[in-house]
Amino acid sequence: MKAIISDIHSNLEALQAVLKDIEKYPVTDIYCLGDVVGYGPNPRECVDLVMKCKIVLLGNHDQGALFDPDGFNPSAERAIFWTRDQLESSNETRPLREKRWEFLAERPRTFREDGFLFVHGSARNPLNEYVFPEDIYNQRKMERIFALVERYCFQGHTHVPGIFIEQVPDDLYQFSSPEEIEYVHRLDGRKTLCNVGSVGQPRDGDWRACYVLLDNDTIRYRRVEYDIDTTIRKIYAVPELENFLGDRLRDGR
Numbered sequence: 001m002k003a004i005i006s007d008i009h010s011n012l013e014a015l016q017a018v019l020k021d022i023e024k025y026p027v028t029d030i031y032c033l034g035d036v037v038g039y040g041p042n043p044r045e046c047v048d049l050v051m052k053c054k055i056v057l058l059g060n061h062d063q064g065a066l067f068d069p070d071g072f073n074p075s076a077e078r079a080i081f082w083t084r085d086q087l088e089s090s091n092e093t094r095p096l097r098e099k100r101w102e103f104l105a106e107r108p109r110t111f112r113e114d115g116f117l118f119v120h121g122s123a124r125n126p127l128n129e130y131v132f133p134e135d136i137y138n139q140r141k142m143e144r145i146f147a148l149v150e151r152y153c154f155q156g157h158t159h160v161p162g163i164f165i166e167q168v169p170d171d172l173y174q175f176s177s178p179e180e181i182e183y184v185h186r187l188d189g190r191k192t193l194c195n196v197g198s199v200g201q202p203r204d205g206d207w208r209a210c211y212v213l214l215d216n217d218t219i220r221y222r223r224v225e226y227d228i229d230t231t232i233r234k235i236y237a238v239p240e241l242e243n244f245l246g247d248r249l250r251d252g253r
């Protein structure tokens with residue numbers, strides 16, 4: 001069994017709760033689809049924890065912290081500069097800082113294994129493209145993305161969990177939220193995109209951390225409660241992280 005997590009966004013309490021939840025299952029490998037940092041108050045601790053994952057992909061916020069952030073809104077950009085500062089200037093030893101920095105810098109953008117593709121954004125633009133539920137009505141976009149997927153693709157980035165399926169031959173696309181499928185989906189050979197949701201900043205109206213378990217052909221969504229008050233308190237305490245970044249966690253938006 002594998003666990004697939006994404007979009008942790010420096011939310012240590014959410015990540016710890018998810019890792020504890022994963023321990024309840026016979027999970028052999030954890031795959032992380034990127035955005036380990038950005039928005040939240042604990043970038044260093046989150047990078048240290050994901051180092052034990054089998055695969056960690058580069059997310060757009062990770063890239064923003066490493067290089068010049070481009071295309072972010074002002075509050076996200078401010079959080080990214082603060083994150084970079086945290087990674088560069090801690091009281092810890094230089095080798096530890098460099099280890100984290102190198103780890104982030106070496107992240108791949110895609111990973112393929114046994115017909116499964118793993119990306120942060122989309123198969124077409126692994127780092128930056130959003131695939132939202134409403135995109136099922138954008139035939140051209142979906143056709144192009146699905147054409148690049150051999151069979152199954154796991155992705156994150158939107159923080160909105162759910163399953164996209166290509167209906168052949170009528171070329172219609174279907175999206176189902178985790179609730180609509182009662183948190184379980186069986187892969188059946190049809191091309192499928194699975195958005196695994198976000199550990200540290202869900203935006204589907206459910207504040208609980210989200211991730212998926214993959215057991216052969218069965219995807220199971222998990223929602224995990226965590227100590228959200230502690231995370232919000234930490235965000236409020238950092239001037240560079242705007243308070244609304246804490247408030248939005250409570251609303252899951």
Ligand code: ZN
Pocket residue numbers: 007009035059061157158159
């Ligand atoms: Zn993200």
